[in-house]
Amino acid sequence: MRSALSTLEVATPRDLAHALRLLHDSLATERLVPLAGGTDLLVYLNAGQQVGRRFLNLWGLRELRGIREARGGVTLGALTTFTMIREHPLVRRCLPALAAAAAVIGAWQVQNRATIAGNIANGSPAGDSLPVLLAHEAVVHARSMRGGRDIPFGTLYRGYRDLVLEPDELITAVTVPFPPARAFPFFRKVGTRRAQSISKVVLCGLVRVARGGEVDLARVALGSVAPVTLRARRAERALLGARPSATATAAARAALMEDIAPIDDIRSDAAYRRAVAGNVLEQFLRAADARFTMG
Amino acid sequence: MTARVASARRPRTIRRPASVGVSVPKIEGRDKVTGRALYVDDLAVPGVLHGRTVRSIVPRGRIRRIVLDPGFDWSGVVVADHRDIPGKNACAHIEEDQPLLAADEIRHADEPIVLVAHQDPERAEAAVRAVHVEVEPLEPVLTIEDALAKKALLYGDDNVFKEIRIARGELAAGFAAADVVVEGTYRCGHQEQLYIENNGMIAERTADGGLLVRGSLQCPYYVHHALMVAFGLPADKVRVVQTVTGGGFGGKEDYPSMIGGHAALLAWKSGRPVKIVYDRLEDIAATTKRHPALMRVRAGVKRDGTLTAWDMDIVMDGGAYVTLSPVVLSRGALHAGGPYRCPNVAIHARVVATNTPPNGAFRGFGAPQTQFAAECHMDRIAGALGMDPLALRRRNAYRIGDVTPTGHVLRESVGAHEALERTAKRADFAAKRRRFARANAAAAEAERAGRRAGAGVSGLAPGARARGASSGGAGRGSSGGRRLRRGIGLALGWHGAGFTGSGEVRLASTAALDLTADGRPRVLSANTEIGQGALTVFAQMVAERLGVPPAFVEINASDTGQVPNSGPTVASRTTMVVGGLLEQCASGMRERLELFAERPLADAADFRRVARRFLRERGPLRIERRYQKPPEISWDDAAYRGDAYGVYSYAAIAVEVEVDLDTGEVTVLGATTAQEIGRAIHPVLCAGQIEGGTLQGLGYALLEEVRWKDGRIWNHQLTNYIIPTSMDAPPIHVEIVEIPYSHGPFGAKGVGELPMDVPAPAVVAAIAHATGVRVDEIPVTPERLLAALARGGAR
């Protein structure tokens, strides 16, 4: 442990209201850093990175934990772990992409601690649940002593690890709508190995071919290919209205190359990420409809 | 764990032995499982200071000035630099060129410069950041190519630490006799040992003016020697004791001399006990790795597959100091032809200096690199001839009476063919090769036609399941639109047991057996338990000779104050060489006690009765044996000719893979391996070595890559230095083959390193079979494979 543990403080609130007060009050001196499962924060502390000295331990706040069915979707409490998500029958049935993402985060031990809000607030572009939340047009619920507000997931990140959250706000929950009727859901993580792996490319997609034979819904979200998790708007536009064909696939792939801005880093390189993002997009489309490979 | 043991040539009279050949419980297993075993960081030492190391952040430079931040509270902090070293500023290995602490010149990133210690580890950590080293950076040499090009001169007049030439026959004649000449260039990267327990040592000054150093290590007498040099102390003033050690794989062969020297220096200066335990980041960044290698092979072969010429050039990257590189190079060169008969051979091997942390010992010690090249080349030859890779190996693999490139006549215990045939049969190699090829062709055809099984209807049916596969996939159909290909590849390897050449003669190892006060036999050796089961195997062999159960045998701690120098725990030598000495000690002890009792010993109770009477009437009993070279073995170091090793073990492996053409990810579906090791003293431990070595070899082949940034190791965390997890481990089918060796105890040869030699080339062969693309550089990362697939070959 390269951080000086003896200098750290942890405040443990009784309930959410207490937590919000402590957080608010801390702004006058040194801000309390929210601590959920700690699976990101403790890694930083071990490496001696500066993540703060005072922590607000959310782990005991029951009101922030659990999965509820909401109208047309589910609401996940901030502290909902990926184990709970992975095992939840409704999530498995109606949000298979989310269940799939939860099942490949770290490994079981990490999934027992890692929370959905922690994944969101950590804001890594490699966060595996984020493309799922983005493609499903999830809504993040934030709260402070001043009140609550809903933040569309697509507007949550200003830039690399930069959230629009105010310093006195906590994420309390996130609502994930079910995919529109008859949309084909897809999730694929391309990581460094089969478990305990950080994504090199991660993609979540929803696509639907209308009865008339043209694509009337296309959502493609990717992680690890830009400073933030992003919607591939150009690729989506290339698909919308097109009839499934190899030509449409090629057009979507070409457009995707304009959407993404991958870099060389410790885990992979830009050329690989480009090629794989394109290949996985194609995999998504041909898994959805074989006609995407024809003609 | 199941191990199939097959005796190729069982002796006619089968006497079921009491302990040898039986998988008895591991001696220290219970303590480790229950947490009673204390590793170095678990040891509480009253008054201990915690040591930390200030390191270079540049790969090459000159130290201008060292400033202790005047704003920092230095009270209670002990600071030591090279001027505090009482003896020679050297971490003595083969040579004494590596300083314990850099004095003026920095030759690699993360080179130690200053040491600090404080009783509060957090203060020690803070003190590291308060030491400012001003360095004038110099242009570094970071690659083999730059070293050969003499981009800067780091060593001698050519940057070559050591050069070896092995020659047999007439190369030109061999190529003239060839129908086909095949060339290839191969490259292997660094590999980190990644033992579970990081390096750590505790040092203290003793009342008699000496040093006591305890810690996680493989070779107590190496540390002992290094401390004598650095502190100018006589042998009897230095005592080194191994603590319970959580793995080594060679990574604790030479580095403990460094960290032990550092802890000792801080203890010397402060008069207090000092503990230094690295965290993972420091351990990966600063300690030794497997040598990278660049290898070129040119081989001549007849149309029927018979090898006629083998011309090979090997260059390894030694890093900044000599350390163990000359012997790593030697083992690499001696195994470079693979286990194949060839009348005309030239092997030219060099190890060069670079400004990277010194590379050191790692399971296989140079042989996995050169055999990677040799085996990949055999596959390339098979391809060039249109010959089955199994048939090519059958034609050339060693048999009794064959002669190695150094002129060693293989007289006995040559299991190459047995290993090969059993592997091919158990893996169903020939049938799978055909089946995969057909299935791959059909898959390619289906993809071209746009008929992907399971696709065709869009929309999510209620109840669609999230896939459990680790890479995750939610989508329709079992393959989710994936484009997958399967392949199977084969490799054959050999590994010499014991020190190379005249090494064992020079070591002149001594082991002993004595009697404890309560009349039990006690093993006295400097060899170390590092997870491999050495102590259990020692106890079994001694027990076998004494006619007592293994649990009756005591094992003395590996403590230079108490045990003779039986040599290092390296080179697959512990069971064969040291076990052999202990077997002789046990026979000697039995003879003495039976002479004394004037009758044969019956069992453990009887042994104890007789032993106690002996102790009472005759005093202590200690039997010692020193290594004796088998008379028929000879080695000429100057000419590099003769019997490079007493004997070799042999391994074959078949690996099945599945390649994802969209991502370049390779999944190992299974590995089947037969390994001929003379005699399995403990079949389960042997199978454990083989399974572990196979997985380590698969990691070497596919995942493990040290990445560099500005001359420093960039990925020094477990999250980015990627080793296989249990999810990445395929089923591994192990078959042990036994062809006893007459000079090994109970016929045993070495098994520790052998399994590391074969997986990587088999993986490359399997990928080539699956995709038509041959990648000549490991690890075959998805990045490398996808680029190769794009260049051509994807079917």
Ligand SMILES: Cc1cc2nc3c(=O)[nH]c(=O)nc-3n(C[C@H](O)[C@H](O)[C@H](O)COP(=O)(O)OP(=O)(O)OC[C@H]3O[C@@H](n4cnc5c(N)ncnc54)[C@H](O)[C@@H]3O)c2cc1C
């Ligand atoms: C071994 C290992 C493997 C991993 N593998 C993966 C992986 O495969 N994929 C992946 O995406 N991630 C992975 N991670 C990262 C990590 O597990 C996830 O990002 C996890 O979701 C973080 O959740 P947590 O509750 O542990 O967050 P914490 O570490 O407690 O917090 C993370 C950040 O979120 C903030 N935060 C937490 N809760 C709130 C809240 N309610 N409101 C506001 N801010 C909040 C914290 O202040 C902190 O900045 C891995 C981590 C480890 C240690």
